[in-house]
Amino acid sequence: YGEPGKSQAPLVYPCRRRKLSSCNSVESLETLTPPAAEARVLVINTGGTIGMTLHDNVLAPKANAFVQSLRKLPILHDETYAQQTCLYNYYGSENTLVLPMSKNNKRIVYTILEYSPLLDSSNMTTDDWGRIGKDIEKNYENYDGFVILHGTDTMAYTASALSFMCEHLGKPIILTGAQVPIYEMRNDGRGNLLGALLIAGQFVIPEVCLYFYNKLYRGNRVTKVDAGSFNAFSSPNLAPLATAEVDVTINWDTVWRANTTAKFQVSTELNRNVGLLRLFPGITAATVRAFLQPPMEGVVLETYGSGNAPDNRPDLLEELKKATDSGVIIINCTQCLRGTVSTSYATGKVLIDAGLIAGGDMTPEAALSKLSYVLAKKELDLEAKKKLMSQNLRGEMSADLAGAKLCLSDSRFIQVIAKSLSISCKEELEAIRDALTPPLACAAAKIGDIEALEALKDMGSNLCLGDYDGRTPLHIAACEGHLKLVQYLLSHGATVYAKDRYGDTPLCNAVRFRHKEVVKLLRKTGAHFSRDKLEEAGTELCSLAASGDLEGLEIWSLAGADLNRPGYDGQTAIEVVGCGETYSTLITLSTS
Ligand SMILES: NC(=O)C[C@H](N)C(=O)O
Numbered sequence: 001y002g003e004p005g006k007s008q009a010p011l012v013y014p015c016r017r018r019k020l021s022s023c024n025s026v027e028s029l030e031t032l033t034p035p036a037a038e039a040r041v042l043v044i045n046t047g048g049t050i051g052m053t054l055h056d057n058v059l060a061p062k063a064n065a066f067v068q069s070l071r072k073l074p075i076l077h078d079e080t081y082a083q084q085t086c087l088y089n090y091y092g093s094e095n096t097l098v099l100p101m102s103k104n105n106k107r108i109v110y111t112i113l114e115y116s117p118l119l120d121s122s123n124m125t126t127d128d129w130g131r132i133g134k135d136i137e138k139n140y141e142n143y144d145g146f147v148i149l150h151g152t153d154t155m156a157y158t159a160s161a162l163s164f165m166c167e168h169l170g171k172p173i174i175l176t177g178a179q180v181p182i183y184e185m186r187n188d189g190r191g192n193l194l195g196a197l198l199i200a201g202q203f204v205i206p207e208v209c210l211y212f213y214n215k216l217y218r219g220n221r222v223t224k225v226d227a228g229s230f231n232a233f234s235s236p237n238l239a240p241l242a243t244a245e246v247d248v249t250i251n252w253d254t255v256w257r258a259n260t261t262a263k264f265q266v267s268t269e270l271n272r273n274v275g276l277l278r279l280f281p282g283i284t285a286a287t288v289r290a291f292l293q294p295p296m297e298g299v300v301l302e303t304y305g306s307g308n309a310p311d312n313r314p315d316l317l318e319e320l321k322k323a324t325d326s327g328v329i330i331i332n333c334t335q336c337l338r339g340t341v342s343t344s345y346a347t348g349k350v351l352i353d354a355g356l357i358a359g360g361d362m363t364p365e366a367a368l369s370k371l372s373y374v375l376a377k378k379e380l381d382l383e384a385k386k387k388l389m390s391q392n393l394r395g396e397m398s399a400d401l402a403g404a405k406l407c408l409s410d411s412r413f414i415q416v417i418a419k420s421l422s423i424s425c426k427e428e429l430e431a432i433r434d435a436l437t438p439p440l441a442c443a444a445a446k447i448g449d450i451e452a453l454e455a456l457k458d459m460g461s462n463l464c465l466g467d468y469d470g471r472t473p474l475h476i477a478a479c480e481g482h483l484k485l486v487q488y489l490l491s492h493g494a495t496v497y498a499k500d501r502y503g504d505t506p507l508c509n510a511v512r513f514r515h516k517e518v519v520k521l522l523r524k525t526g527a528h529f530s531r532d533k534l535e536e537a538g539t540e541l542c543s544l545a546a547s548g549d550l551e552g553l554e555i556w557s558l559a560g561a562d563l564n565r566p567g568y569d570g571q572t573a574i575e576v577v578g579c580g581e582t583y584s585t586l587i588t589l590s591t592s
């Protein structure tokens with residue numbers, strides 16, 4: 001194949017015009033209409049059904065046919081523009097084609113690098129991933145984006161592996177292919193290639209992605225789910241990065257960014273002593289032992305449901321424990337298509353005890369290639385490798401998020417914090433927001449700052465949420481006696497029934513700090529003491545009565561305590577007081 005990327009890509013056509021002295025275009029250069037901005041994409045054709053033809057009744061890749069065929073397809077190549085702009089002369093390669101003008105007035109010029117031999121992706125190995133990685137690295141600066149044509153059978157593995165191998169990535173790398181060859185009348189290859197080219201050339205999505213059937217996915221989140229449909233891939237635990245419907249819509253909040261100032265590089269070192277082992281009922285300890293024998297260094301154990309394995313099989317668990325003790329890294333991934341590994345069950349906890357690392361919601365493909373990548377890092381010791389395995393390196397696993405749903409795109413404050421923590425994917429932003437906004441809202445409540453609460457609410461924060469101690473802004477406002485703020489919170493969904501970790505409600509807090517008006521407002525909204533609290537109240541009231549604390553008694557009474565309730569020794573507050581002025585006030589309170 002020709003060596004692409006030797007020449008510097010012009011950003012706009014006038015640069016090329018200056019260079020063209022020997023262009024044999026029939027049209028005068030001076031008469032050309034102003035050119036569109038151009039983007040350059042390198043297409044690496046590794047094989048797969050997209051470029052296959054039938055031989056002896058079976059499909060196999062056909063070499064040196066792909067570019068010629070694309071050149072005849074007007075939706076994939078604009079020959080007039082190529083002639084007018086001396087495309088072939090300029091790029092010095094017959095393998096360079098150009099798309100018709102895009103809706104955004106961009107020309108995508110793409111050069112195809114065809115591998116030899118072209119492979120059915122079932123034949124691909126880690127060496128092929130390395131070759132793709134090296135070619136991207138070599139051509140990185142000459143192109144705006146990269147499209148990898150690949151068979152669908154192992155595309156999810158290659159996409160996952162490349163996502164880890166490509167360190168500090170800043171440009172799009174998009175894998176695509178087809179279920180039906182591009183040479184057939186009805187096929188999905190043309191649409192897939194066109195979509196991948198348009199996205200790679202027009203959007204700076206710095207991820208290894210997979211484009212198929214109008215959707216752009218994060219490459220390490222996909223798995224092939226259908227051998228007979230154009231809709232062959234699923235990304236069960238992450239929404240697509242983009243959808244190509246009438247318009248191409250990029251879900252920018254979800255796009256993963258390397259957040260680094262380091263230069264792009266490809267790490268082609270991969271450890272091949274890794275494997276996938278799927279649990280099944282009745283699997284023998286001998287099978288597991290055999291699988292975990294040296295030279296095995298890393299295993300993805302595909303377990304049941306939320307990461308469970310039999311906890312009544314000490315023989316099996318012992319084999320796993322022996323392996324992890326001897327330094328084999330075992331990652332626990334679920335056999336389920338959707339969902340995550342957790343420790344909800346005893347049958348899941350036994351695997352943690354056996355030394356397994358929870359794989360969260362990683363696909364087995366992602367977990368396997370991550371192991372291969374991490375284990376090859378010679379500078380790291382075993383503990384550092386295990387730590388990397390449990391971390392989210394390229395958006396391959398979700399942070400532990402309880403109910404994070406809202407979009408933070410306009411929340412400057414949280415974004416600044418997230419940036420300084422080098423976190424930028426949507427899930428992690430949301431997790432940060434959920435961790436930070438309750439204390440922030442509490443801090444605003446403490447100083448009675450309604451404006452700050454309003455701002456937090458506007459960026460999608462739920463003002464009912466409690467902090468690490470379950471204390472809500474309403475608790476704090478009740479402690480501080482900020483009546484207006486209590487009112488504001490109540491009219492924005494705050495609940496009077498929230499209990500902090502000590503079991504206290506905002507009403508308890510308002511009583512304790514003696515904010516009469518707040519107590520009244522909370523009572524009006526339905527707040528009440530718990531049964532336990534009411535039972536304890538007798539003793540508390542007696543002690544207030546004994547010290548002649550009328551204000552205290554009044555607050556308790558307003559909060560719903562019964563002044564006639566006896567304390568621990570059977571006496572009521574009224575009886576403790578005996579007679580006199582306090583007595584008559586108490587009688588009034590108890591009957592009002
Ligand atoms: N649709 C395909 O591309 C399947 C083919 N066997 C491959 O993976 O190369």
